[in-house]
Amino acid sequence: MPASPSTARAINDRLALRLLQQEGPLTAGQLKQLTGLSRPTVADLVERLGAAGLIAVVGEAGEQRRGPNAKVYGIVADRAHLAALDIRTEGVAVAVTDLVGRVLAEASVPIGGDTGTGPAVEQAVTLVERVAKEAGADRLHTVGIGAPGLIDPSSGELRDSTGLPEWHRRLVATLQERLPEARVSVENETNLAALAEQRYGAARDRDTFVLLWLGQGTGAAVVLDGTLRRGASGGTGEIGFLPVPGTTALPTSTDCEGGFHALASAAAVVSLAAECDIAATPGELTSAVGVVRAAVAVTRASDGRPGEEPAADDAEGAVRASGTGSSMLTPGGDAPTPGDSAPLLPGGAAPVPGAESRSPGAEAPPPPAPAPAARFLDALADRLAVGVASVVAILDPGCVVLGGEVGQAGGEELASRVRDRIARMTPLPTEVRATTLGGGAVLRGALLTARDRAQEELFAPGGPPPQPSQGW
DSSP states (O other), rough: OOOOHHHHHHHHHHHHHHHHHHHSSSSHHHHHHHHOHHHHHHHHHHHHHTTTTTTEEEEEOSSSOOGGGGGGEOOOGGOOOOEEEEEEEEEEEEEETTTTTEEEEEEEOHHHHHHOOOHHHHHHHHHHHHHHHTTOOOSSSSEEEEEEOOOOTTTTOOOOTTTHHHHHHHHHHHHHHOOOSSSEEEEEEEHHHHHEEEESSSSTTTEEEEEEEESSSSEEEEEEEEEEEEETTTOOTTTOOOBOOOSOOOTTTTTOOOTTTTHEEEEEEEEHHTTTTTOSSSSSHHHHHHHHHHHHHHHHHHTTOOOOOOOOTTHHHHHHHSSSOSSSTTTTTTTOOSTTTTTTTSSSOOOOOOOOOTTOOOOOOOOOOOOHHHHHHHHHHHHHHHHHHHHHHHOSSSSSEEEHHHHHHHHHHHHHHHHHHHHHOOOOOEEEESSSSGGGGGHHHHEEEEHHHHHHHHSTTTHHHHHOOOOO
């Protein structure tokens, strides 16, 4: 049965808007070529979308730069402003973007463990309001939040979890109260990281894969046939509770210390490094990133391979991991161009609010000797392979991405070691890849889901009209 005229128009409009999101501004001729629609149909949809306030003329193309065929159309980016939050146990990071995903402002704030629930929530909400104001956003259309813990699949709410700060749950509720017109949603941080890796990072060519998160704690996200799987209770990927050999006890329903977490958390990585005579700088997560990165550098040098300078998009992450910087972005300087394939944020680890750093003038620990460095990476790969092999045996994902700040620090050096062990442990062919996004994947994933949700609503036929500005 053929589509009705109104349905056909809606399909064509969504197709054109998606192309403008992916490709950036286009002329009517380019839209005709990319959509395969007739010239009159393209002219009609351009007129409709313009009248709806969704697209506008943003320039002219061609040698003469005159006439209707020279007009370049783009999505009205300031039609809506979006916010993303990366909530950690020790702080929160916030970014605000326009409708096409350009980052307009960002900031982070540490929240100490001794901060009360009320003050912690107020600090975080104040940060959101401040970043929105700096971005020039009078209102926020959609807010995406990434947080550790379980998300109730029926209510979409963050469940009460032992070991996680109470202010996490209170923050989500408070944001909904303070931003009554915004669509506020929360998702597990590792799930968001996996969505970002699939859209922008190491899993861009995979419909099925597992992300193994290696940061302050451990976690996993499962994507099967292009769909993120959450499980009956929202607990898919709670790999920290996986019973594994090499721990002193079994995990309990309220404590994962006896599970895989005890082998692969940041604290466990630092402890393993000490056993291998590798010194670490203060700050648990910073130390884990630092010892892994140092071991990789020494191993490469001992094998006669040149050291690698941080890539342009990783330089900031390297500075943060060393404890000498905190910025996620350079506002106004690193805004990506429109397009689904364009990064929303620079690569590298997201800021880890509250992570300790060396005091000014403090002497850095000596680099590890080659033998201890290789021994450390081998031992760490042995531990990670236990968790990866369990995932492979159950899910057969074909690809496992080592994510998070520690996964990025280990890079291909660590990933190749895990890959070799998995090849010996299972008959199922499995790629093991290093993340290309690091800890920043959580914030990118939150921005991605917020943008998709906002566009789903605004690009729908008969979507809401532009709203008048209202100050904070």
